[in-house]
Amino acid sequence: MTPGRLVRERREAIGWSQARLAQAAQTRQPVISRIESGRLNPTVDMLARLANAMDAELTLTLLPR
Known part of the structure; x- marks a missing residue:
């Protein structure tokens, strides 16, 4: 699953709009839109x-190929 999809699913699960998430994360709504659509790879x-x-919770896992 892509990071954007995970962000969108969590955002929708808590009932937030992209604008609300952007405000809470101190960014802009178009950034959230681009992340969720896969047009921007978030750092x-x-x-x-x-x-x-x-x-x-953000958890990163490195798996062998």
């Missing part, structure tokens, strides 16, 4: 900000 820092804003 780890941005993912951490989004997770924190949505009271979620």
Whole structure:
């Protein structure tokens, strides 16, 4: 699952609009839209900000190929 899809699913689960998430994560709504649509690959820092804003835990796992 892509990071954008995970962000969208969590955002929708808590009933937030993209604008509300953007405000909470101190970014702009078009950034959220581009992340969710896969047109922008978020940095780890941005993912951490989004997770924190949505009271979620960000876990990164590196798996062997």
